[in-house]
Amino acid sequence: MPTSTSVTIFIVEDNAWYGELLEYRLAQNPDHQIRRFTTVQACLDNLADKPDLITLDYSLPDGQGDQALRLIKERLPDVAVIVISGQEDVRTAIGLLHQGAYDYLVKDEETLDRLWNSVGNLRKQLLLRRENKRLREQIGKKYDPQRAILGESPQIQQLFALIDKAGRANISVSISGETGTGKELVAKAIHFRSDRRDGPFVAVNVAAIPAELLESELFGHEKGAFTGAINRRIGRFEEAHKGTLFLDEISELDLSLQAKLLRVLQEREVARVGGNTRIPFDARLMVATHRDLSQEVKEGRFREDLYYRLLGLPIVLPPLRERGHDILLLANSFLHDFCRQNSMAACSLSVEAQNLLLHYHFPGNVRELKAVVELAAVLAESDIIQPQDLSLRGEQPGLAALTVPGEGESLRNQTAAIVQRYLQVHNGNIVEVANRLQIGKSTIYRMLQNKEIHLP
């Protein structure tokens, strides 16, 4: 019974004694599932069983090695073939390796050991490839739009249809929407729905990289191209080969880089900074912006020709405040996940809290909603979240258990109370609390030392 570590091996050898010898040696690894054939035709007839490896005798009654190798590779391009020959012939060996043979061995007293090593190496590569595939499938499922992108509103239903279309066609995609509306999530969903899903998804936030470093980040550089370029480095375009390159905040690209990007897209080639060689790339481009790019064009900040190159299939993400009951659907899902991940009792939103969320403007969109309900779960006195537990911008920050500043409590005390709550929920794990609240660990230690808070 094949398992995730098994390797299916076909031995094609017309000399029964030698075939048995190979089988005996290879069967010493119980993960090897071996089948033997004595002709090329018998091997070809069984390729539907998808062997991982074929050991192929060079001279078989119905064909020579090169011919057999070609027929096998035509039907099963990924199978590894080790050709075993009666005589050493360097020219034949080179020809076979060029044709895609994995290895070429000569029959002598060391063949079995060399075969064993070669199969061992191949097995390691195979298992890594399988693990890689499994992880990719897992990530693919994670970004399956129907699972990862929550929403039942007509706008989100339309979005699913667009993601589907964008997944099927290999055109550029431009995604726009306010911050936190899910632009990167959508780009990933398209990537994992496209036939590039086995390639990398490379994301670059243009706004987060200093302008003087961006060119080398995108296109790479040669050793010595500038001070500090101590090694050659490939750029994100090359890194995204066979996959997707996602350029976030594209409107922040300065005009000189816009010109370079346009040239790269027209020529489908990049040149590393400090290098002359032009390297073809095969990456699908998706861009995102929270600005209106056409307005940027009108105002002369974005090149019109580049705009039209990048526009491709435009996807506009609606702000959360326009998604109606999706707000509650998302809030409940985030709450459910947060309570489960933190081993807390499941909590829910009171009707008043639901109403407050439904009428709030959410400038930070889905990202803000997530942060608000997670904090509310920590601060709520019971497992039902009340309006005062929701810290909404512009609203009275309603930290249920905390008194409002100005009613006798200082901001310092308020901060201490929040940190104390987080420590309780996270069983005194200071690193976790510091990460979640985005404050330094030393702040927490100082508060402990000053007895403003205590470990639970």
Ligand SMILES: Nc1ncnc2c1ncn2[C@@H]1O[C@H](COP(=O)(O)OP(=O)(O)OP(=O)(O)O)[C@@H](O)[C@H]1O
């Ligand atoms: N419809 C949705 N369903 C579930 N989670 C969502 C949805 N939309 C966004 N999110 C979550 O909200 C957060 C912000 O999403 P994302 O980073 O994709 O937004 P963005 O528009 O790219 O933000 P920015 O403009 O700041 O780069 C992420 O945690 C993402 O998983």
